[in-house]
Amino acid sequence: METNGFAETTQNNHIVTPFRVGSWLPSDQKILQNWMNNLIEETDIKRRDLLPVIAEFKAFIENDPEAFMYFNLMFSQVPKKYRKDPSGHKQVRDYHHMLQLFNTIMTHAPEFNTSGVVGFPINAILDWSMGTEAGYAAFLNEKVNNQFKRILNEWAIFLKSADSCAVLNKDPKRGWFGKDAMDAMPNFDTEFVCQPELEHHGYTSWDNFFTREFRPGQRPLASPADDNVITNACESAPYRIAENVKARDKFWIKAQPYSVEHMMAGDPFLEKFIGGTIYQAFLSALSYHRWHSPVSGTIVKAYTVDGTYYAEAISEGYDDAGPNDSQGYITELATRALIFIESDNPKIGLMCFMPVGMAEVSSCEITVYEGQHVKKGEQLGMFHFGGSTHCLFFGPQVKLAFDMHGQKPGLNSSNIPLKSKIATVL
Structure with a gap:
């Protein structure tokens, strides 16, 4: 596998x-x-x-x-x-x-x-x-x-400084443009906006490299004219789908259930999502780290919530993979952003996209503003220094058929391409 x-x-x-x-x-x-x-x-x-x-x-x-x-x-x-x-x-x-x-x-x-x-x-x-x-x-x-x-x-x-470019070299083992790195990212030059003929592929800093953009046409939007099709907001692997989520739950236990009031930090809109559905997916270190709207609609509210950086679920004990296995737990506590979107599709209504920082990857930059209309697939913001995990919230009135591209959500799942279909509104 x-x-x-x-x-x-x-x-x-x-x-x-x-x-x-x-x-x-x-x-x-x-x-x-x-x-x-x-x-x-x-x-x-x-x-x-x-x-x-x-x-x-x-x-x-x-x-x-x-x-x-x-x-x-x-x-x-x-x-x-x-x-x-x-x-x-x-x-x-x-x-x-x-x-x-x-x-x-x-x-x-x-x-x-x-x-x-x-x-x-x-x-x-x-x-x-x-x-x-x-x-x-x-x-x-x-x-x-x-x-x-x-x-x-x-x-x-x-x-973000030019000095950080030192690792963007062609050292065969350690350089991000060396043989080993290119073997791990074989289509880098054709997938991402870069200038391979220039030093550091034209990137001006480590941050500039890690927040790189796809070349036009690399991630086509699924069903652009169909508002019933919800697309993948990040280049990410499915972690969990939870239905009938509670306002409050014991998120620190081994199962790490979702607790909407804590995830949304008490936002007044949280009532609209109690009993609804949450979809969570995680990003890869080698992938793309920007966020794109899963629906067409109007930005109702967008802000960041300060939180933890190195907290992990106590239920993980001394498991050395504890921070990563705490994917559900950190959604209630870690630094994160909340972007509420009123969908053009009345069957969806208000939904929320929540990117969650993990450890060093906690800079959530929002690039949209309240009142802005975004089309499905347009950029919402980005993580700096890599990526982490994200959630989509839907109200209890929204009935969804998820498409996980032939795999089961979990810690061993694989990336679903950005802007691909992940669900259909029934």
């Missing part, structure tokens, strides 16, 4: 996916340990003064008693078997070491790597501490998340 373009293997009658959902972090812990060892070695050898935003985070931890407790406990609570790699090398030792590692990656853009696309460097650093009781509490804390927001905003400035 294929998962987002990467082959699966079988061991002892169990499918072993070589990448976690969406290919953001490797599923093989040895790969992640090797990546961490290299980062730790570089950091320990080349220690330098903390950047101002990291020094500010350090001062916050040490001056806020609650944060000081959390960031001391989370590393001591990591089980001993996870504190060292199989060779005996220490992993992240304490919050001082964590901050030094953050300091290192702030001037790096992710390199390509066939053995594991580490698209979430900070997530990788926090991998085990996120599963502790102290980590669970810390990464839900509003003050902690405000500090992470400042760090990620600062890092975004670097990722």
Whole structure:
């Protein structure tokens, strides 16, 4: 089988996916340990003064008693078997070491790597501490998340600078235009707007590369004249379809059910979606990261909701894939946007598109405005530094027949092309 373009293997009658959902972090812990060892070695050898935003985070931890407790406990609570790699090398030792590692990656853009696309460097650093009781509490804390927001905003400035282009090279193993990367994205030059004859394919920054656009005609719109056909809002793989959703539910349990009031952060429109349908899908690290309207209609309201960055479901425990397997859980808590659209089709009425950030991928840029009319397939906005997951909300009066293109929604599903049909209004 294929998962987002990467082959699966079988061991002892169990499918072993070589990448976690969406290919953001490797599923093989040895790969992640090797990546961490290299980062730790570089950091320990080349220690330098903390950047101002990291020094500010350090001062916050040490001056806020609650944060000081959390960031001391989370590393001591990591089980001993996870504190060292199989060779005996220490992993992240304490919050001082964590901050030094953050300091290192702030001037790096992710390199390509066939053995594991580490698209979430900070997530990788926090991998085990996120599963502790102290980590669970810390990464839900509003003050902690405000500090992470400042760090990620600062890092975004670097990722939008010309200096971040260093990884957009033709190194056969690590470059985003080297042999291994082009083998993973074989149709890149014909699919995406770029200038292959120029340095960095004409991209001006890492962010410019990651928010790249499809060439005209690459993703044709399904049934443009039929308002009963709903199209895929992102280049994404189906995760879940839920019907008769509740206003409130226990979203933190293993099943991670949807809780509309929390997902919509108490928006007055939420009442229109109780008892309705939610469709969720996730994006791949190697894919397209812009959002497009699944219906034709008028933008009624559009805004972002600040939330968490590194919170994962406590029910995932010390599963190293916990952040990715918390796809449902983060829809209630993570940084996200809400775009309400009054469909031209009265059988649909008001629907909502909600892009959800995950870890580093939490910059939700909305490019439409209230009162604007959009046609099905037109752009709504984009993620920066990759992608994450998104939901479509429909009211209880909307009866839908979903088309998942021959697959079952779940963590091992594959991308459905952008603007393809995903549902029909009955």
